[in-house]
Amino acid sequence: xxLRFTSDLEEHxxxxxxxxxxxxSHMGQVEVIxxxxxxxxxxxxxxxxxxxxxxxxxxxxxxxADGGILDDLIVxxxxxxxxxxxxxxxxxxxxxxxLTRRSNGLSASITDHTLSRGLIAIQGPAxxxxxxxxxxxDLPELRYYRxxxxxxxxxxxxVPALLARTGYTGEDGFEISxxxxxxxxxxEALSDAPGVSRCGLAARDSLRLEAGMPLYGNxxxxxxxxxxxxxxxxxxxxxxxxxxxxxRRRAEAGGxxxxxxxxxxxxxxxxxxxxxxxxxxxxxxxxGILAPTLGYPIAMALxxxxxxxxxxxxxxxxxxxxxxxxxxxPFYRRAKS
Numbered sequence: 001x002x003l004r005f006t007s008d009l010e011e012h013x014x015x016x017x018x019x020x021x022x023x024x025s026h027m028g029q030v031e032v033i034x035x036x037x038x039x040x041x042x043x044x045x046x047x048x049x050x051x052x053x054x055x056x057x058x059x060x061x062x063x064x065a066d067g068g069i070l071d072d073l074i075v076x077x078x079x080x081x082x083x084x085x086x087x088x089x090x091x092x093x094x095x096x097x098x099l100t101r102r103s104n105g106l107s108a109s110i111t112d113h114t115l116s117r118g119l120i121a122i123q124g125p126a127x128x129x130x131x132x133x134x135x136x137x138d139l140p141e142l143r144y145y146r147x148x149x150x151x152x153x154x155x156x157x158x159v160p161a162l163l164a165r166t167g168y169t170g171e172d173g174f175e176i177s178x179x180x181x182x183x184x185x186x187x188e189a190l191s192d193a194p195g196v197s198r199c200g201l202a203a204r205d206s207l208r209l210e211a212g213m214p215l216y217g218n219x220x221x222x223x224x225x226x227x228x229x230x231x232x233x234x235x236x237x238x239x240x241x242x243x244x245x246x247x248r249r250r251a252e253a254g255g256x257x258x259x260x261x262x263x264x265x266x267x268x269x270x271x272x273x274x275x276x277x278x279x280x281x282x283x284x285x286x287x288g289i290l291a292p293t294l295g296y297p298i299a300m301a302l303x304x305x306x307x308x309x310x311x312x313x314x315x316x317x318x319x320x321x322x323x324x325x326x327x328x329x330p331f332y333r334r335a336k337s
Contacts, residue, residue: 004200004225012206012292015169016040020123021190022199024199026153028092029117029177030085032099037081037283038165045075046101052077055143061226061234062095064089067246068222069229071095072214076147084162084177086119102242117218118183122190123173123207125226125334130193131174137244144172154182160184167205171334183296203236209287209298212260212330217287218271219258219300220285220327225250226282229302230258257306258286260331261323263297266290269315275301276314282307285315291331299324308316 001023004011013196014020032040039049047060054077062070062087071091076084085242087095093116099110122131128139136151167173178186191198205215214220219229226235227250237248261269274281283303291298299315307313311326 002200003202005198008202008206009292010021011197011199011203013173013198015203015207016293017125018195018197019126019130019193020197020199020203020315022121022123022204023183024119024121024175025117025189026089027114027119028085028087028089028095029112029113029119030087030092030096030099032083032085032103032108033081033111033112033165034106035081036106037083037108039081040073040099040103040106040110041085042239043106046243046247047054048073048236048239049083054062054079055148056145057147057164059145059234060096061231061333063225063241063243064222064245065243065246067217067223067243067250069220069227070098072216072220076162076164078147078162091216095173098242116180118180118186119175119180120178120183120186120190121167121173121175122196123167123169123171125172125194127171129285130190130196131163131176133193135161135188136164136204138218139317152176152178152186152189156183156184157182157185158205168211168212170205170330170332171207187263199241203255205287206289206292209300210291210293210330210332212300212332213321214258214300215287219302221295224302227251227253228256230256231304242279255305257303259301259303259307259330259331260284260327261285261288261299261315261324262327262331263302263315264298267317267322269299269317269322269324270300273299274316276316277301278309279305282313293332297322297324300329
């Protein structure tokens with residue numbers, strides 16, 4: 001997956017107005033199967049997975065014993081005793097190792113299928129119409145954060161797939177898991193559909209930032225707990241998991257937050273820029289761009305405590321002061337049909 005196929009702006013706008021496809025095969029695909037698969041995931045993640053209904057997806061996190069975020073990921077329940085965990089590519093090995101360690105004593109197997117599977121996303125307002133031509137499912141019945149097994153018709157071939165209505169762009173769309181042997185054919189079939197643009201990592205980053213979605217390595221890291229990045233709502237303290245006691249104490253302490261900032265003009269604050277209120281540093285930018293859809297600078301920042309909406313702050317951008325205001329995330333919301 002390159003940074004871009006054409007231009008960052010063209011690819012970004014294609015997703016916002018029609019459809020774009022992304023090769024996400026670098027993402028992990030890890031199956032957890034067995035009578036106690038749900039218990040393994042409950043022990044491993046800050047959210048409860050054992051009560052998920054079949055066909056549901058859940059965004060959650062794995063933390064270390066000290067509460068630091070090891071990864072943010074999505075869990076899909078495929079059957080009563082079968083789950084699929086999709087971690088970030090850079091964290092895949094760590095997640096697999098931790099799942100294996102945390103499954104000790106429980107009846108479940110952890111199998112990493114990443115190298116034998118492909119993952120292709122199609123995102124944008126036209127994505128459902130495009131995918132419907134290839135798939136045997138009634139897509140209006142597949143709601144957001146749901147998944148289902150499906151068969152794609154690619155030329156004369158019938159390709160088995162897992163189809164999930166999930167994404168990382170703020171638009172409607174699908175993530176399609178297939179055999180690595182079928183990935184090229186599926187990619188080409190989607191690429192050839194009218195109105196579809198191939199998209200790279202740069203557009204994926206600008207789209208997710210407009211949608212207020214955190215990125216591991218920017219907003220999230222093993223140096224921060226979910227409560228340090230405004231993600232305390234994901235933590236279910238009513239179940240036992242690795243890092244539970246630390247996070248319970250952190251929840252009681254309050255404090256840090258992840259906020260949105262918006263500015264004017266054409267300059268963008270970048271990761272590492274310092275944020276000030278009345279001359280005192282209160283935090284640091286984690287991601288920032290000149291938003292292609294909105295036409296003004298936006299940024300996410302980690303701050304020492306939550307700041308009220310509308311508060312004016314100053315950001316040091318390469319030695320020059322840039323005024324910005326606190327806004328509610330996300331920056332962009334798609335129109336609901």
